[in-house]
Amino acid sequence: MIRVCSLAELAPGQIRRLEHQPAIAIFHTEDGELFAVDDTCSHEEASLADGWLEGCVVECPLHAARFDLRTGEPDGPPATEPIRTHGVSIADGDIYVTVSGDAPAAQPGATLPAGP
Numbered sequence: 001m002i003r004v005c006s007l008a009e010l011a012p013g014q015i016r017r018l019e020h021q022p023a024i025a026i027f028h029t030e031d032g033e034l035f036a037v038d039d040t041c042s043h044e045e046a047s048l049a050d051g052w053l054e055g056c057v058v059e060c061p062l063h064a065a066r067f068d069l070r071t072g073e074p075d076g077p078p079a080t081e082p083i084r085t086h087g088v089s090i091a092d093g094d095i096y097v098t099v100s101g102d103a104p105a106a107q108p109g110a111t112l113p114a115g116p
Contacts, residue, residue: 001089001096010034010095015058017049024086024097025049027069029056035069036086036097042067043079 002020010016010028018024023039025048033056039049046062056069065079072082087098 001098004036004095004097006094007090008093013053015049015051015053017047018097020099023047023049024099025058026088026095026097027053027058029053029069031055034088034090034095036088037067037069037072038084038086040083041065041079042074042081042083048083 002018004016004018004026010026012028012030012032014028016026017039018026024036025039027035035056037048039047041048041060041062043060043065044062046060048058048060050061052059057066058069059066063078066075067073067079067083068075072085074080074082084100086100089096089098
């Protein structure tokens with residue numbers, strides 16, 4: 001597991017890029033879920049961390065390819081190949097990513113614990 005940051009440092013609606021090989025983008029949705037995917041769009045060399053987050057979907061800033069963060073699957077052209085998803089967990093108020101060695105396939109997201 002790789003520590004990303006504290007949960008307090010990644011507010012809902014924000015995206016963080018984790019410098020890793022390959023780079024990983026971590027998304028905190030408005031609904032309180034956390035997802036991690038390879039940061040590079042499968043259609044073109046563009047950073048998904050620079051894209052737009054809407055619900056559980058990220059839109060690539062280069063050609064508007066859209067990916068479901070839960071599965072890594074594109075929702076249509078121009079992307080035709082999925083992106084790899086990674087496991088996300090929260091421990092002691094910190095966000096951790098478990099890097100997947102598998103080909104692109106769904107890994108579960110993390111839901112925030114109930115409030116105080």
